[in-house]
Amino acid sequence: MNKKRTTIKDIANVLNISPAAVSKAMHDDSRISEKTKKAVKRVAKELNYQPNHLASALRSGKSNLVGVIVPRTNSNFFSSVIENMEGVLNKAGYNIIITQSNESFEKECKNIDTLLFTQVDGIIASMANETVDLSHYEKIKSKGIPLILFDRGENDLNVDYIGIDDYDSSHMIIEHLISKGCKRIAHIGGFRRTRIFNNRIRGFIDAIHKHNLPHDDDLIVESSLTLEDGRIKMQELLALDNPPDAVYVASDYAALGALQVLNEQNIKVPEEMCLVGFGNEPFTSLVSPTITTVKQHSKQIGKIAAETFIKRIKAKNWKPKLEKNILKSELIVRNSSNRDLSIKST
């Protein structure tokens, strides 16, 4: 029962040098001879030395841990972002702690406390739907550790941000729908208080105006964008005196709910109603009809977020110039909007 871990002291004893020399040898300090370095590394391997992360973190003030906060992990988008973030961070010697807010403001605050308590070197987060008060994020900033936001961000916080161009995405969608002959387009959006949803709504309205389509307030609704919200809002839209001939939903989950209602009411998609979602969740290609949606480049977002963190850590002199990475999104046209123009036309 060999409970005792090997420490640098043990290595030092074997080689009759000081623990300090061992520590420096392990870090390839220039003031240690190659011979000693070789010997130290050999003995370290022989004794199966595993550095005590806590001790080095305590001494150096660095934990080599990055905290990640996402609304939930069981979304394809977030899980893909995390996977790619992890790849970059692991290579740079960082490990990540993933926490979920479940879209709850309270849980998000707790997560931040947990992460700060764990002495993470930085936090990469995507805000919960509920979040309006930003004081807990200010807390991170005031500690002086890097904070990077992605997808769900907030301009007021004045921190690095990586996301897609939501405003432009709305334009892409509207132009696609117009090209499919749609004349009266509705938008089931998220709440305006969240930046990305506000941008999507602004993009929607501006694109509508640009192309001289009717701007009817009844056609723009806000919700939490759950599947159930999608159902309810779709029903409301269908009950209008003058219902739309296309719906752009700001989330795939809500789009699915809308699709269910359309199927139930025997409204043919895309013939009678075009439908577009957002996020490219896997199920969009599995349901019938398959749903046209927007790909958010989760891989790049993850990588860039991680790289931005590393830049911030390396730049000791906290430069105020912020990274605002806005990626172009990609429209994935599927059956829910891909109707034959030879029948209906311009």
Add this chain to the structure above:
Amino acid sequence: MNKKRTTIKDIANVLNISPAAVSKAMHDDSRISEKTKKAVKRVAKELNYQPNHLASALRSGKSNLVGVIVPRTNSNFFSSVIENMEGVLNKAGYNIIITQSNESFEKECKNIDTLLFTQVDGIIASMANETVDLSHYEKIKSKGIPLILFDRGENDLNVDYIGIDDYDSSHMIIEHLISKGCKRIAHIGGFRRTRIFNNRIRGFIDAIHKHNLPHDDDLIVESSLTLEDGRIKMQELLALDNPPDAVYVASDYAALGALQVLNEQNIKVPEEMCLVGFGNEPFTSLVSPTITTVKQHSKQIGKIAAETFIKRIKAKNWKPKLEKNILKSELIVRNSSNRDLSIKST
């Protein structure tokens, strides 16, 4: 720019007592007077004291961190397990570090190294599909920290395990299909080397025999159970001279692939072919027809796994009696197998 954190020393200075007294007061040591405790806690709050987790972990040898390894987080099952595990562990003062293996053996090994390096107090894991060699898990055991497996476990490791009764689940499914008039049932399973898939196959075979249905080796196939695998294996089954009238697929993803093929080939589900999946992924209730599946009680599995860990930590004297929690699963009957018996009957 107030970079300096408050330490117990600062509190001690304010109150003119020793840091040791402060530490004890914070931990409600019986040898500290109520008056001092009150004062310490008041000053701690005033100075916004946050205990340095690294220092206490280093000294006490406990990190209060639990490592979690899952094949992937973007599955509803695993994300729900994690959420519930987290609830229990947070209450007990533990935080969790989530890592994903992406079903890769190599990544799993790396994750274990990462977690051990981070000095976690225990590891709760579900094994990757690829994993056959168990030496890296033995490494955890040899460090003397608790290892708890769930869902994807392995008897040879001789550790605590929480999962559902896969053998019994197969029986439930077969009996349900027989009650729906199915006479020739096929099984698209996972690889036998993984315990749960082996159990499902064993259960399938035994149930077939028990009810005197034909046991045809062509009707039992093994695969990685991806959506694509489901497609391929379904096509193979349909190409048989004597194809089945029902298919039990050991994963919802593969079941979805099978359903796509059936839809494409205009084979009516459930009239001509009954289909049952496994896992109760959300999309099973979203596709058309909805898929009959098995609910795995992710919430309970998460909770019990966390509670088992806590038990192990508290039981300093490493009792060899292992927890083997086998929960009963629940069959969720949906349209893909719910055919009208008044037409076809016993």
Add this chain to the structure above:
DNA sequence: TATATTTGCTTAATCGTTTAAGCAAAAGTA
């Protein structure tokens, strides 16, 4: 009143590493 026990703290060592400071010996320079 004398002794034992309890209370409420302090002192100092410790966890394993990093790192500033320092010091010989070796090598370079004039």
Add this chain to the structure above:
DNA sequence: TACTTTTGCTTAAACGATTAAGCAAATATA
């Protein structure tokens, strides 16, 4: 040869908490 510089290490003090040991003063017990 006499000096500066570089090399290759050592010493010792941190980092911030925990904790065993100890010691007065207060309280209890005989």
